[in-house]
Amino acid sequence: MTPDNIQSLQHEQRLFNPPAAKRAHIPDMATYEEHYRRADQDPEGYWADRAKELLSWSKPWDKVMDCDFTVPKINWFVNGQLNVSYNCLDRHVENGLGDKTAIIWQGEPEEDVRHISFRELLHDVIRFANILKKLGVGRGDRVALYMPMVPELAVAMLACTRIGATHSIVFAGFSALSLMNRIQDCEAKVLVTADAVLRGGKKIPLKGNVDEALKGCPTVTACVVLKRAGIDINMVEDRDLWWHDVMADPNIATSCPCEPMDSEDLLFILYTSGSTGKPKGVMHTTGGYLTYAAHSTQLVFNLHDDDIHFCTADIGWITGHTYIVYGPLALGVTSVMFEGVPSYPDPSRFWQLVEKFKITSFYTAPTAIRALMRDGSEWTQKNDLSSLRVLGSVGEPINPEAWMWYHKNIGNSKLPVVDTWWQTETGGILISALPFATPLKPGSATRPLPGVHARIVDAEGNPTSANEGGHLIIERPWPGMLRGVFGDPERFKQQYFERFPGRYEAGDGARQDEDGYFWIMGRLDDVINVSGHRLGTAEIESALVSHPAVAEAAVVGMPHDIKGQAIYAYVTLRADADESDELIKALRNHVRKEIGPLASPEVIQFTVGLPKTRSGKIMRRVLRKITSGSTALEDFGDTSTLADPSVIQDLIAGRHT
Numbered sequence: 001m002t003p004d005n006i007q008s009l010q011h012e013q014r015l016f017n018p019p020a021a022k023r024a025h026i027p028d029m030a031t032y033e034e035h036y037r038r039a040d041q042d043p044e045g046y047w048a049d050r051a052k053e054l055l056s057w058s059k060p061w062d063k064v065m066d067c068d069f070t071v072p073k074i075n076w077f078v079n080g081q082l083n084v085s086y087n088c089l090d091r092h093v094e095n096g097l098g099d100k101t102a103i104i105w106q107g108e109p110e111e112d113v114r115h116i117s118f119r120e121l122l123h124d125v126i127r128f129a130n131i132l133k134k135l136g137v138g139r140g141d142r143v144a145l146y147m148p149m150v151p152e153l154a155v156a157m158l159a160c161t162r163i164g165a166t167h168s169i170v171f172a173g174f175s176a177l178s179l180m181n182r183i184q185d186c187e188a189k190v191l192v193t194a195d196a197v198l199r200g201g202k203k204i205p206l207k208g209n210v211d212e213a214l215k216g217c218p219t220v221t222a223c224v225v226l227k228r229a230g231i232d233i234n235m236v237e238d239r240d241l242w243w244h245d246v247m248a249d250p251n252i253a254t255s256c257p258c259e260p261m262d263s264e265d266l267l268f269i270l271y272t273s274g275s276t277g278k279p280k281g282v283m284h285t286t287g288g289y290l291t292y293a294a295h296s297t298q299l300v301f302n303l304h305d306d307d308i309h310f311c312t313a314d315i316g317w318i319t320g321h322t323y324i325v326y327g328p329l330a331l332g333v334t335s336v337m338f339e340g341v342p343s344y345p346d347p348s349r350f351w352q353l354v355e356k357f358k359i360t361s362f363y364t365a366p367t368a369i370r371a372l373m374r375d376g377s378e379w380t381q382k383n384d385l386s387s388l389r390v391l392g393s394v395g396e397p398i399n400p401e402a403w404m405w406y407h408k409n410i411g412n413s414k415l416p417v418v419d420t421w422w423q424t425e426t427g428g429i430l431i432s433a434l435p436f437a438t439p440l441k442p443g444s445a446t447r448p449l450p451g452v453h454a455r456i457v458d459a460e461g462n463p464t465s466a467n468e469g470g471h472l473i474i475e476r477p478w479p480g481m482l483r484g485v486f487g488d489p490e491r492f493k494q495q496y497f498e499r500f501p502g503r504y505e506a507g508d509g510a511r512q513d514e515d516g517y518f519w520i521m522g523r524l525d526d527v528i529n530v531s532g533h534r535l536g537t538a539e540i541e542s543a544l545v546s547h548p549a550v551a552e553a554a555v556v557g558m559p560h561d562i563k564g565q566a567i568y569a570y571v572t573l574r575a576d577a578d579e580s581d582e583l584i585k586a587l588r589n590h591v592r593k594e595i596g597p598l599a600s601p602e603v604i605q606f607t608v609g610l611p612k613t614r615s616g617k618i619m620r621r622v623l624r625k626i627t628s629g630s631t632a633l634e635d636f637g638d639t640s641t642l643a644d645p646s647v648i649q650d651l652i653a654g655r656h657t
């Protein structure tokens with residue numbers, strides 16, 4: 001054990017065998033091992049087969065891959081050509097699936113439902129692609145999208161891909177300033193937006209932010225505005241156009257050829273969540289990304305033609321890009337898009353949708369699961385969930401108790417829960433169970449997908465032994481990986497390839513157990529050093545969450561005279577639990593008993609909220625600042641992606657000194 005390694009204290013031993021499936025792409029571990037071996041021994045052959053099976057190419061590639069992490073240089077399907085819109089729409093219509101539902105859209109109001117067929121979606125995409133052209137957008141140009149979770153967002157994305165424009169989606173919860181920065185960064189020509197967002201029964205204006213942001217964005221010559229909420233907005237002459245007006249224009253051509261794109265042409269730019277610092281503008285290209293999106297969607301959710309897939313993420317995040325739009329649509333699978341939130345009008349909203357649309361695969365985040373857990377399991381019992389086949393989790397380590405809650409209450413103690421580890425940078429899921437093959441351990445992302453070479457290494461880059469925590473790295477390129485950080489090649493190199501030359505560094509701490517299963521232990525930036533023991537945050541937080549009074553926990557280090565650092569825990573209680581000094585003692589004892597005295601928190605502060613990114617991840621760097629006594633927002637670094645800055649004041653007010 002080198003001193004840099006992260007020590008594991010967890011003793012999770014539960015094991016759940018996967019259910020048998022009538023139709024599984026990967027029906028058992030032997031098949032998984034076979035795929036894995038093939039991809040390992042003949043990566044070019046494996047990926048060539050996948051790219052051919054899953055996608056239609058208008059020109060074959062000359063070479064499957066041309067990559068070198070030491071440069072770094074990453075090219076997949078070199079000189080191959082394809083079009084993303086063609087792959088997600090036209091070819092399905094050509095294959096007789098025109099009437100099949102591509103997107104089931106559930107608006108925030110219960111009665112706002114649309115079933116949009118592949119043919120209808122294609123029709124709208126063609127129109128909007130022609131409108132973009134008319135507005136001067138061509139191949140290689142950038143288009144910014146700042147929109148609610150409405151089908152028009154998918155239309156705009158696919159329209160960009162059709163004509164070879166690059167989209168940069170800015171989550172609609174971001175401020176005018178964040179929007180301006182992102183538009184300036186990519187020098188977008190056109191912005192597509194809406195009047196307002198419907199959220200939790202309220203109308204949250206968007207267009208005001210747009211007007212503010214565009215003052216600093218001279219590159220934007222046109223702004224298309226969707227009327228979603230019907231609020232009064234200001235339309236700027238010669239710049240702003242209503243979506244419904246332009247779409248109804250009789251002069252718009254009814255056909256639009258798909259631009260043949262080079263496999264390595266830029267498909268989109270998307271910013272990371274900003275959990276550990278300033279968000280990175282991640283670049284994804286066409287052929288590799290779409291291959292990997294289709295590949296991972298198919299295998300991880302075991303999707304077939306008749307599945308109804310529901311990913312609850314916002315399309316403003318990579319999870320929505322890959323698992324609402326590109327993955328399912330490339331496969332020709334029906335994807336559910338939901339405008340609302342899990343708790344409105346009540347905490348059974350997701351389950352109502354499952355019943356209403358007979359959803360078969362459901363993919364959400366630990367933050368949502370913990371919130372639903374806090375509200376109590378009675379909300380999960382009102383609806384028929386029998387259509388479900390696969391449950392998924394993404395975004396943060398899922399605490400074993402949250403996993404158990406999900407498995408029991410939503411999965412009826414039967415369904416596989418796949419914990420999927422990946423990043424904006426990876427384009428798609430890299431480590432995950434396969435639902436009908438992999439024996440499951442609550443809290444573990446289990447094994448890498450075929451074609452993914454994940455390892456844990458120590459500070460020197462040497463492999464760690466079983467259960468020793470270290471740096472999670474990926475040894476070989478995969479098609480869905482990022483191609484760069486927009487406008488910042490130095491950051492690209494330094495962030496991912498410098499520390500371990502020739503390998504991709506994820507920035508997460510993890511261990512592999514004796515069965516080769518991966519357990520994510522938290523961000524390396526968040527490791528706490530108690531008396532020379534380096535502890536990841538996930539295990540300590542999971543120990544707290546395993547107490548029946550606790551819904552959510554976040555731990556950070558605080559300076560300590562003897563130990564160097566001690567553990568400061570922020571804890572959110574379940575609805576039926578009360579704060580008390582006894583509970584603090586009980587929680588300390590609980591952690592001591594669960595994982596050992598070393599991890600027992602020095603201080604426990606109860607809180608109703610935690611600082612989270614807008615994608616729902618706990619921002620421990622903000623908690624560290626609060627713990628160390630900062631009070632001024634300027635001290636907190638880049639907080640542009642913080643969901644609710646008001647929690648900071650509450651946390652400061654409740655701080656224990």
Ligand code: ATP
Pocket residue numbers: 272273274275276277278279280393394395396397398419420421422423424425445506507508520522523615617
């Ligand atoms: P930034 O890179 O700006 O700090 P971020 O890393 O939060 O932001 P994302 O790309 O949205 O931005 O998140 C990826 C990260 O989310 C992973 O590196 C990991 O820390 C965490 N994560 C995602 N899925 C899982 C999972 N299943 N288990 C554990 N951690 C996960």
Ligand code: MG
Pocket residue numbers: 272423507
């Ligand atoms: Mg990251």
